[in-house]
Amino acid sequence: MAENREFFYRRLHSLLGVIPIGVFLVQHLVINHFAVYGEESFNKAAGFMHDLPFRILLETFIIFLPILFHAILGVYIVFVAKNNVKRYGFFRNWMFFLQRITGIVTLVFIVWHVWETRVAIGMGNAELDYSLMEGILSSTFMFWFYIVGVVSTTFHFANGLWSFLVTWGITVTPRSQKIATYATLLVFVAVTYIGVRTLIKFAYGV
Amino acid sequence: MANQKIKLIITRQDSPDSSSYEETFEVNYRENMNIISALMEIQRNPYNANGDKVAPVAWESNCLEEVCGACSMIINGKPRQSCSTLVDKLEQPIRLAPMATFPVMRDLAVDRSRMFESLKKVKAWIPIDGTHDLGPGPRMPEKKRQWAYELSKCMTCGVCLEACPNVNSDSEFIGPAALSQVRLFNSHPTGEMNKGERLDALMEEGGLAGCGNSQNCVQVCPKGIPLTTSIAALNRDTNIQSFKNFFGSDYAY
Numbered sequence: 001m002a003e004n005r006e007f008f009y010r011r012l013h014s015l016l017g018v019i020p021i022g023v024f025l026v027q028h029l030v031i032n033h034f035a036v037y038g039e040e041s042f043n044k045a046a047g048f049m050h051d052l053p054f055r056i057l058l059e060t061f062i063i064f065l066p067i068l069f070h071a072i073l074g075v076y077i078v079f080v081a082k083n084n085v086k087r088y089g090f091f092r093n094w095m096f097f098l099q100r101i102t103g104i105v106t107l108v109f110i111v112w113h114v115w116e117t118r119v120a121i122g123m124g125n126a127e128l129d130y131s132l133m134e135g136i137l138s139s140t141f142m143f144w145f146y147i148v149g150v151v152s153t154t155f156h157f158a159n160g161l162w163s164f165l166v167t168w169g170i171t172v173t174p175r176s177q178k179i180a181t182y183a184t185l186l187v188f189v190a191v192t193y194i195g196v197r198t199l200i201k202f203a204y205g206v
Numbered sequence: 207m208a209n210q211k212i213k214l215i216i217t218r219q220d221s222p223d224s225s226s227y228e229e230t231f232e233v234n235y236r237e238n239m240n241i242i243s244a245l246m247e248i249q250r251n252p253y254n255a256n257g258d259k260v261a262p263v264a265w266e267s268n269c270l271e272e273v274c275g276a277c278s279m280i281i282n283g284k285p286r287q288s289c290s291t292l293v294d295k296l297e298q299p300i301r302l303a304p305m306a307t308f309p310v311m312r313d314l315a316v317d318r319s320r321m322f323e324s325l326k327k328v329k330a331w332i333p334i335d336g337t338h339d340l341g342p343g344p345r346m347p348e349k350k351r352q353w354a355y356e357l358s359k360c361m362t363c364g365v366c367l368e369a370c371p372n373v374n375s376d377s378e379f380i381g382p383a384a385l386s387q388v389r390l391f392n393s394h395p396t397g398e399m400n401k402g403e404r405l406d407a408l409m410e411e412g413g414l415a416g417c418g419n420s421q422n423c424v425q426v427c428p429k430g431i432p433l434t435t436s437i438a439a440l441n442r443d444t445n446i447q448s449f450k451n452f453f454g455s456d457y458a459y
Contacts, residue, residue, distance in 0.1 A: 007408075007448065010415035081418060082374040087283060088422045096371065096420035163419045169442020172435060 013073045014167045016066040017160045024063055025157055026191060032198045039130040050128055067110065074103050095159055102156040109149030137203040150195040158188035210235040212293055213255070214244060216263055217303035218313045226310070230255040230299070241281060241288035241302065242267050265314040272428060275363030279304055279314045285368040287428055305368045321362045324384035328407045332397040343396035350393060357390035357436065359429040366423035366433060372416050379416030382423035386436035392443070402459045405447040414444055
């Protein structure tokens with residue numbers, strides 16, 4: 001394996017983006033969506049996730065390490081590309097460009113989000129409940145920061161799902177790739193709705 | 207029409223190490239001119255638009271029918287062959303520049319030898335030499351021959367490399383052209399016998415993993431080669447090959 005590390009790392013990068021990171025993202029947004037049904041409902045769901053057995057191990061191997069690897073190699077991938085959407089304004093080239101932009105935006109967002117929530121809770125500076133997010137999102141600036149962060153994350157996930165299908169040799173023909181474009185667009189709309197709906201509830205109580 | 211002139215703004219460079227500059231030329235219009243005939247006019251009468259006598263513009267060309275790939279350059283912002291680009295279909299002034307992905311030798315002539323190196327890297331040939339006559343190879347299904355023929359149209363012109371955002375000085379990526387050639391030779395019934403070697407080469411540094419799916423290559427390819435289909439098919443093949451290599455298989459050749 002030593003001689004083809006790049007190939008292995010790039011395949012691992014693609015795989016981790018969907019399993020477990022993509023799965024975690026969807027689960028995270030769905031659990032948060034309990035907020036829409038009320039404060040108590042959210043606290044119960046968040047409490048259930050918080051009290052899962054082996055939580056530290058689950059967090060480390062399903063969330064922290066995969067995201068860390070995906071982020072480090074991802075930043076390298078961003079810097080290796082010389083984007084040329086001005087000269088070649090094709091749809092896929094724009095998606096390629098946006099995938100790299102949203103990757104960086106998402107990384108900044110996640111670092112801030114984890115610092116503000118998981119790290120703060122871990123250090124005992126915050127309590128995991130509805131009011132934590134309500135407090136953060138009561139500021140208009142933070143609300144829009146979260147909107148941008150969530151939409152950027154869901155775009156990166158949905159478009160990443162499209163390139164995952166190509167990278168793993170599942171969608172080979174132009175036709176299957178085109179249908180995958182529509183399918184991942186639906187994924188983007190659905191996951192974005194779940195995430196943004198929750199943010200609106202936390203920020204405006206509706 | 208007799209006195210009509212066409213204006214060309216050409217990015218020039220005197221030697222591989224010197225810096226580039228733009229120079230404007232005006233040449234007499236003739237009907238059905240292509241870019242090469244305009245460059246030949248400059249060669250015959252090497253005066254720039256100011257009337258100064260200059261060294262004629264250097265470029266490469268060979269077949270003049272879009273099958274050799276030698277005359278690729280950036281014409282009004284798009285990489286294409288100067289033999290098949292007609293002046294009548296272009297906006298004026300016509301801007302010519304060398305392809306930026308390759309080292310410039312002089313003016314519009316670039317050194318595309320990295321493409322040949324890539325073909326060597328991925329073993330884009332079929333080994334048939336032996337110590338005795340090996341006889342005829344296996345036959346190829348007609349349907350397969352038809353799509354494989356499309357892949358064989360590649361003329362290593364370099365346009366796909368020029369358009370690819372991942373082919374640049376910061377990256378080792380060999381680019382779409384050589385990748386698609388692996389699919390061509392792996393689809394050949396005799397070439398197939400060395401399939402694994404080529405796939406292993408694609409899994410080396412600068413190989414297939416460098417593709418970021420911007421799919422510019424398939425949009426710009428002058429021969430209409432389904433480059434992104436080749437890349438996706440090779441993604442599948444290399445994944446299977448890497449599993450065979452790691453877990454073990456009697457079919458990993």
